[in-house]
Amino acid sequence: MGPGVNILGYDGVWEGGTDAPFRRRYFRMIAQAGFRHVRINLYAFKYLDAANQLDPALLRRLDWVLEQTIAAGLIPVIDEHDFEICQADAHSCTTKLKAFWNQVVARYGSRYPEAVYEILNEPGGNINQATWNSIVADTLAIIRKASPHRTVIVAALNTEAPLADRLPTLPDTDRNLIVTVHYYAPMQFTHQGAPWSPEFRSKSPVGWGSMADRLRMSADLEQVGAWARAVRRPIYLGEFGVYDAAPASDRARYVGSIAATAYRLGWPFAYWQFDHDFALYDTVRERWNEPVLRKLVPRGVIKRGE
Template sequence: MRSRLMSFTIQRGTNISHWLSQSKRRGAERRAWFTQPDVKRLADLGLDHLRIPIDEEQMWDEAGNPEPEAFDLLQAALDWCADVGLRAIVDLHILRSHYFLDTSPKLYTDPAEAERFAALWQSLSEQLHERPVDWVAYELLNEAVAPDPADWNRVAMMGYRAIREQEPERVIVLGSNKFCMPETFDQLEVPDDKHLLLTFHFYFPLLVTHYTAGWMPSGAYVGPIHYPGPAILPEDMAVVEEPLASHLRELNIPYDRERMRAELRKPLAVREQTGHPLYCGEFGCYHHTPQPLRVAWFRDFIEVLREYQIAWATWDYKGNFGLYTANGPDQEVIDILLQE
């Protein structure tokens, strides 16, 4: 494998979700959601970085002007990370023109929106360029969902060039089309640039990781599930009515550690070809997933990541997939993640 060493080196982290992204909290409530003690807690756990999702509608007004309070919070978080030795990835998560559940995002059909995307990265770079390149990285966009992978490659390069105009050595995190799925990695155009980190997300099998999740069509199923193997056994599938049953059957692929290895073949091949390190920027199980299955799934996937020397960040710190809930830490999962 070719190797391109970077000064921005990470191994294990988590996502700070529902703070500067996917949240209606503002003012004091937003300030209280994620604070300096949270950062210290995560550093004390043994994590080495945080992925910080941000949304356009929180960070910039509709005219493209930075929102001072939101940027003050982001800058504070980066300061807190630096104080305790945590690196950070600033992830542009949702745009006004692009959301990962959109069926036809304007980002890919309206040239003005693609230009706005590049302008947002120019603005973000202006705000953050003084941060050391070995401590802060930028992720171009969370889970691109272009109808054609060529559209994502085109738009991604616009953001990439906007950053490179001002910051030639900043590490840029780049993922493939269609939710950063490993399966689409061979469609990604990778620039010849040693300051890149290639990312994928992993939530397979969905019937386990998103059990009863209301935003997923499969979430309507509330019967028994299993892992490893098929999530839904034949006798349980037999009592599910159509059209849900047909949808579930499409997803009901047997999963185990070996299947996980097979799913990563394309990212591993791209790493071999390019020398760029890999990063699993999101993975996790919804809290409604039965705890024994959640533990078994995490144990298998983290072993695969370790085997292939892939850095990772869980989804998420204290959201619906969190390492922490209102009842405290999910210690079983934390122990699996952080065991040496």
């Protein structure tokens, strides 16, 4: 899967908009910049009716997104992104999640074989490890009936628990599974100035890049890498990024250090996110954040990797 970027989480395309603000040409532009995949952030639950049936219009729009992604030469990751609902109400989440994946796999079957399914973004909150393992088992059974060989991404719990208490239990016989983790530590740096966070919205400029900073980041990711090697499971770094208010040079340094570690460990990754906030691309001025972009996809890195 290689390097990627998160897209469309807050875009009007799901409501039928065009250039809202994501434009069709951005798919090819993302590929030309050196990315290999996009993680498509889909908040699908609000499109379920009282019987948990998806709005047909949403499915047609998802078709379009998948077709544009594949036409641009990118791998699509369909990420069911309703983490807030799921963290608050595990029972309701389980019902809606099963309904969503039942309809997605019924629609696509073996179509779009390039597409990767991510069961749920950032499980946590009221979803504990036992509940998550149960959800994963049930959802995998749904997916495997229609797509026995589809690559599926399963998240570690998004909690402060020790790593061993966050990792999912996966069937040994299913080797076409990828475990995903997200990384935003330290939050006082990555989320400084974020207006939705009472804790971080008024933070003074916080830097990143000391030897201690780098060692902590490396140790955190290496711990995940050690587990992955022990159980022979691939890892996907599905999110990392820095809010726009951080000092620009430190933001690029942080992103570059994580990307370099992911390349070294052989992990595909997706930067959070293309536009909106934490933005890699300015859709108003129509330009990349070049320092951050080149930390993610240094010139020639894809060519050397192939």
